[in-house]
Amino acid sequence: MNASLWVDPGLCEGHALCIELAPEIFDLGDDDVARALPQPPERSWEHVKAAVDACPRQAITFQTSAKGPQQ
Numbered sequence: 001m002n003a004s005l006w007v008d009p010g011l012c013e014g015h016a017l018c019i020e021l022a023p024e025i026f027d028l029g030d031d032d033v034a035r036a037l038p039q040p041p042e043r044s045w046e047h048v049k050a051a052v053d054a055c056p057r058q059a060i061t062f063q064t065s066a067k068g069p070q071q
């Protein structure tokens with residue numbers, strides 16, 4: 001299983017809820033926009049999903065797939 005994670009910088013308002021829920025995955029940049037590990041490890045997926053649900057701006061896109069990355 002692979003995962004891809006992305007924060008939309010146009011939507012993020014730097015509330016940092018995602019960082020509270022998954023500090024190993026998210027970080028806040030100097031511009032107050034969250035950054036995310038683009039391919040979070042599977043052990044963190046539950047934290048990532050909690051962050052997706054908690055984000056008040058729906059700025060986080062998280063997708064998992066059974067196949068590897070498209071070649």
Ligand code: SF4
Binds near residue numbers: 014016057059
């Ligand atoms: S919870 Fe959403 S709006 Fe807040 S910092 Fe994280 S991605 Fe940005």
